[in-house]
Structure formats: C-alpha cells, structure tokens
Amino acid sequence: MTAATATSHTGLPPMGSHFRFRRLLLAEWTKLRSIRSTIWSLVLLVVLSLGFTALFTALTVSASQWDKADASERARIVADPVGLILGAGFQFSQLTICVLGVLIMAGEYSTGAIRASLLAVPKRTPMLAAKSIVFAVFVFVVAELVAFPCFFIGAAIVHKRAPVAIGDPGVLRAVIGAGLYLAVLGLFALAIGGLLRHTAAGITGVIAFVLVLAPLAQLLPGSIGKHVHAYMPSEAGRLIAAAHQGKDDLLSPWQGFGVFCLWTALLLIACGWLLNRRDA
Amino acid sequence: MIEARDLSKRYGDKVAVDHLSFTVQPGKVTGFLGPNGAGKSTTMRLILGLDRPDTGTATINGHRYRDLVEPLRTAGALLEAKAVHSGRSAYNHLLILAQTQGLPRSRVNAVIDLVGLHDVARKRAGGFSLGMSQRLGIAAALLGDPQVLLLDEPVNGLDPEAILWIRNLLKRLAAEGRTVFVSSHLMNEMAVTADHLIVIGRGKLIADCTTEDFIEQSSQKSVLVRSPDAARLGEVIAADGGTFGVADDGALTVTNLPADRIGHLAARAGLELHELTPQLASLEEAFMELTRGSLEYGTHEEATPDMNEERTA
Numbered sequence: 001m002t003a004a005t006a007t008s009h010t011g012l013p014p015m016g017s018h019f020r021f022r023r024l025l026l027a028e029w030t031k032l033r034s035i036r037s038t039i040w041s042l043v044l045l046v047v048l049s050l051g052f053t054a055l056f057t058a059l060t061v062s063a064s065q066w067d068k069a070d071a072s073e074r075a076r077i078v079a080d081p082v083g084l085i086l087g088a089g090f091q092f093s094q095l096t097i098c099v100l101g102v103l104i105m106a107g108e109y110s111t112g113a114i115r116a117s118l119l120a121v122p123k124r125t126p127m128l129a130a131k132s133i134v135f136a137v138f139v140f141v142v143a144e145l146v147a148f149p150c151f152f153i154g155a156a157i158v159h160k161r162a163p164v165a166i167g168d169p170g171v172l173r174a175v176i177g178a179g180l181y182l183a184v185l186g187l188f189a190l191a192i193g194g195l196l197r198h199t200a201a202g203i204t205g206v207i208a209f210v211l212v213l214a215p216l217a218q219l220l221p222g223s224i225g226k227h228v229h230a231y232m233p234s235e236a237g238r239l240i241a242a243a244h245q246g247k248d249d250l251l252s253p254w255q256g257f258g259v260f261c262l263w264t265a266l267l268l269i270a271c272g273w274l275l276n277r278r279d280a
Numbered sequence: 281m282i283e284a285r286d287l288s289k290r291y292g293d294k295v296a297v298d299h300l301s302f303t304v305q306p307g308k309v310t311g312f313l314g315p316n317g318a319g320k321s322t323t324m325r326l327i328l329g330l331d332r333p334d335t336g337t338a339t340i341n342g343h344r345y346r347d348l349v350e351p352l353r354t355a356g357a358l359l360e361a362k363a364v365h366s367g368r369s370a371y372n373h374l375l376i377l378a379q380t381q382g383l384p385r386s387r388v389n390a391v392i393d394l395v396g397l398h399d400v401a402r403k404r405a406g407g408f409s410l411g412m413s414q415r416l417g418i419a420a421a422l423l424g425d426p427q428v429l430l431l432d433e434p435v436n437g438l439d440p441e442a443i444l445w446i447r448n449l450l451k452r453l454a455a456e457g458r459t460v461f462v463s464s465h466l467m468n469e470m471a472v473t474a475d476h477l478i479v480i481g482r483g484k485l486i487a488d489c490t491t492e493d494f495i496e497q498s499s500q501k502s503v504l505v506r507s508p509d510a511a512r513l514g515e516v517i518a519a520d521g522g523t524f525g526v527a528d529d530g531a532l533t534v535t536n537l538p539a540d541r542i543g544h545l546a547a548r549a550g551l552e553l554h555e556l557t558p559q560l561a562s563l564e565e566a567f568m569e570l571t572r573g574s575l576e577y578g579t580h581e582e583a584t585p586d587m588n589e590e591r592t593a
Contacts, residue, residue, distance in 0.1 A: 024380060026379045027376045031368075035365060111364065112363045113365040113368075115359055115360070116377060116420060119357055122329045122346040279325070279331035
C-alpha cells in the first residue's frame with residue numbers, strides 16, 4: 001500500500017487563471033487522440049479514399065469500360081472529371097467520419113466517461129463547443145491531407161481521357177471543399193450522437209440521413225421531390241466538393257454548403273440545449 | 281462544507297430524494313447511510329450538478345457546483361467505478377481531467393503513485409478489475425487536491441486489504457481538515473470509518489448525528505425470556521414497567537428491564553423460566569430497524585416479525 005499522503009498545498013498552480021477555453025480545447029484534443037476508434041477511423045478513411053479513388057477512376061477510364069460507356073456518359077466525365085475523382089473515394093470514406101463523429105459524443109455516454117467530463121467541466125455548452133471545434137478542425141486537416149493526394153492520383157489516372165488540373169476553374173475550391181464537407185459532416189454526426197446518446201442508434205441515424213433519406217427524397221414526385229432532395233443535408237453539402245454547378249443542381253456549391261452548415265448548426269444547438277437540460 | 285437545502289428529485293413517478301436537508305462539516309468523515317435505492321447516489325449527483333434538483337439547492341463551500349471555477353480543485357468525487365472511457369488508459373483519463381483544470385502532468389503522476397496504479401497506468405481502463413477501477417476513481421477525485429470529497433460506495437466489491445486502505449485514506453484526508461462525505465449501505469463499515477452519520481431512507485432524512493450517538497441510541501439491549509407461563513410472566517413484567525414483544529413460539533423479548541431483574545421478578549412470582557438470555561442488537565440490525573418501512577426493495581414479510589409488535593401495559 002502506498003504511504004504517500006495527499007497533502008494540501010501540493011505546489012499546484014494558482015486557481016482561476018486565464019485561457020480556460022484553451023484548456024478545454026487541449027483536453028478535447030487529448031480525448032480525441034487517446035481512443036483507438038480515432039486511429040482506426042483515420043486508417044479506414046485514408047485507405048478507402050485513396051483505394052476507391054484509384055480503383056474507380058482506373059475502371060472508368062479502362063479501355064473496355066470507356067468503350068462501353070455511351071457518349072453522354074463520356075461527355076459528362078470529360079466535362080467534370082473532378083466529380084468522378086472526388087465522388088469515387090469519398091462516397092464510401094465519408095462513412096468513417098459519420099461513425100467517428102457519433103462515437104466521439106455517444107461514446108462518452110455509453111462508457112460513463114461523460115460524468116467525469118461534466119464533473120471537470122460543469123458548464124456544458126463550452127464543453128460541447130470545444131469538442132466541436134477540435135473535431136471539426138481535426139477532420140478538416142486530415143481530409144485535406146487525403147483529398148489532395150486523391151485528386152492528384154485520380155487526375156493522373158484519368159488524364160488521357162479527361163485531362164484536369166488543380167488550376168482549372170473551381171477545381172481547387174472543390175478539393176478544399178471535400179475537406180470542408182467532411183468536417184461539417186463530422187459535426188453533423190457528432191450532434192446526432194449527442195442527441196441520441198447511444199452509439200448504435202446514432203450511427204444508424206446518421207447513415208439514414210446520409211445514405212437512405214436523400215435517395216428516398218428523390219423519389220418524391222415532381223419539383224417537391226427535387227427541392228426536398230436538393231436541401232437534404234448531405235446532398236446540399238456535397239456540392240462544395242464539385243467543380244461546377246451541375247445543370248440539374250438547384251443550389252450553387254456555396255449555397256449547398258450553406259444549407260448543410262445550417263442543418264448542422266441547428267442540430268448542434270438542439271444538442272447543446274438538451275445537454276444542458278438533461279440529467280447526465 | 282457541503283450544504284443540502286430542501287433537495288428533491290423525482291424520476292417519472294418515483295420520488296428519489298424527498299425534501300432532504302443536511303450539512304456536512306469539514307474535518308471529519310461523514311457517512312451517508314441508507315439501504316439500496318434510498319437516494320444516496322441521486323443526492324450526490326444533485327450536489328455535483330449532474331442532475332437538476334426539482335426543488336432545493338446544494339452548495340459546496342457556499343457555491344453551486346456548476347458555478348465553481350476549476351471544480352476538481354474544490355471538490356473531488358468518486359461516482360461509479362466506471363466513469364472512464366473503456367478504450368482510454370488511466371493516465372490519459374487523468375491527463376484530460378488535469379488539462380481542464382490547468383494542472384500539470386506531474387500531478388497526474390503523483391495521484392497515480394498515490395493510489396498504487398503505476399504499473400497499469402498506460403493500460404486500457406476497460407480491462408481494469410473493480411479494485412483497480414475504484415483506485416482510478418479515487419485518483420481522479422484527489423487529482424485537484426480538493427478540500428471536499430464525495431465518494432459513492434467506495435468500498436463496494438473490494439477485498440479486505442483495499443477496504444482497509446480506503447478507510448485509512450478517508451480518515452487521513454479528514455484529519456487534514458477536508459470535508460469527507462462517503463456513502464454506504466453497510467452500517468458496520470460506516471461504524472468503523474465515519475465520525476458522523478447522515479441516514480436516509482426513501483429519500484428522506486432519518487438520522488443526522490454522531491456515529492457514537494447513533495450506536496448508543498440504536499443498539500437497544502433486550503432480553504429473550506422463555507417460560508411455560510408466558511402470559512403470567514408478561515403481566516409481572518408489565519407491572520414492573522417492562523416493555524415486551526411476543527414471538528410466535530411464545531418467547532418474550534423484553535426491552536427495558538435487565539436480565540437479573542426479570543429473573544428476580546419471575547422467582548418472586550414463582551414462575552418457571554426455560555431461558556433468560558441478554559441480547560445485544562448488532563449495528564446492522566439497528567440500522568435495519570431504523571430504516572424499516574423505508575426499504576425500497578425489502579422483503580417485507582421477514583422485515584416485520586410479530587416479535588416487534590411491541591405492547592406496553
């Protein structure tokens with residue numbers, strides 16, 4: 001047994017010093033980097049993005065596929081190679097961010113760690129704010145580190161059919177936009193994780209929004225369906241990662257991204273409101 | 281100092297804490313005693329701002345917990361054994377808490393050494409035994425070197441060596457002038473650890489007194505008497521001012537006459553005695569007696585034997 005005593009005045013720094021929010025950011029960063037799900041999600045993000053980008057672009061421009069594709073399909077790819085390059089890998093790898101976002105928040109509840117967190121930071125809104133900022137910045141940086149290699153690999157593969165350069169109109173914005181989209185998607189998932197407070201339910205909820213509801217909305221008849229679909233969070237948000245506004249798109253890239261940010265902000269506000277009201 | 285004023289909390293139809301008021305003084309170990317489901321954990325959660333009270337307020341050193349700046353440096357709490365992300369190491373768990381309070385890494389290492397977790401500090405907390413988890417929880421509670429400590433069932437499920445360690449730790453912390461508030465459903469454990477007791481049942485205050493007084497008041501001495509002529513003996517005892525209960529088999533339990541007096545009365549009346557046994561109620565029995573009727577999940581048939589239907593003449 002240890003004989004040491006927890007004496008008072010253990011030479012700890014004085015209380016109540018400044019930069020308290022910076023400390024919360026630091027603590028949230030430690031939380032994020034000290035769980036394995038973060039590492040695994042990142043590994044999956046990198047592997048899926050790079051792997052699927054290379055695979056899909058290579059298949060699409062391979063001699064056999066290219067010759068089979070009809071003229072309009074080929075014209076579409078030549079007109080918007082970025083759509084093919086960034087669409088291929090990120091369509092799948094975005095799911096890793098959805099899962100991680102939910103885990104970051106709901107994982108605290110499922111393990112009981114939320115109680116330790118709230119004892120340390122009883123003001124709940126600053127805690128949610130610090131967590132959101134750290135996670136969004138982290139996802140953005142990682143996503144950019146993946147998006148640029150994806151673009152250059154994809155561009156090299158499709159070069160002989162549909163040449164595209166980073167300097168072409170809208171291309172740089174689209175590649176940076178891919179990171180912006182994933183960062184906001186991460187927050188969207190984090191908010192749903194915090195609302196539902198249950199890992200499995202949260203993941204199901206986010207995937208329902210991202211993968212199921214959007215295609216379903218498209219099935220609604222006439223212009224209502226078209227509008228509902230266009231304003232669905234992931235559909236609107238994805239536009240920022242496209243080089244041009246497609247002729248069928250109701251929203252411009254920045255408008256779409258704005259809609260997605262609005263969805264996410266509303267969910268985060270709801271999450272914060274409930275976090276303050278509910279017993280932990 | 282911890283002050284609870286008129287605290288109430290209801291979950292759905294169930295009243296967990298019912299207009300509870302008490303004060304926990306510094307410099308001693310205060311036991312928070314009650315059967316399972318009495319509302320001890322809820323009260324602690326209300327004090328710590330995890331749950332919102334329906335009525336009343338709770339303050340720590342005069343402030344609501346939510347208003348404390350760097351709360352872990354004022355109050356440390358052990359709530360459940362598992363208030364840790366199972367995928368995180370003990371070191372990182374404590375480091376995160378330290379970072380929120382502006383505490384240095386050296387303090388994390390100090391509390392890890394204090395609770396004896398040095399060898400497993402870098403391992404995942406999810407794989408910890410109950411004893412190791414309790415030690416980690418205590419390390420977290422002591423991290424900010426707080427003046428006030430709240431510990432919910434800290435010895436639950438621990439082996440005797442660990443129980444002794446916690447008992448001594450609590451006494452030492454109180455001796456340093458800190459406020460130490462420890463909940464338990466085990467009367468015997470509190471009898472040897474606590475200086476003061478706050479006893480609750482069904483969310484209501486039952487007793488708030490020193491442990492000594494509690495033991496004095498509660499350990500009612502009684503005498504078990506068997507006689508073939510119990511009815512006559514009962515009259516004689518009652519005539520002498522005695523109070524007694526009658527068990528199914530006719531045995532009398534006399535509560536306010538000593539054994540020698542009962543023997544004397546029986547001899548004088550010419551009554552035959554088959555048994556005359558002084559009995560000392562254990563603390564655990566005294567506690568059960570006190571909280572009877574306030575048991576949340578009690579076995580009610582057994583809790584009210586006929587013996588306790590006291591009669592006085």
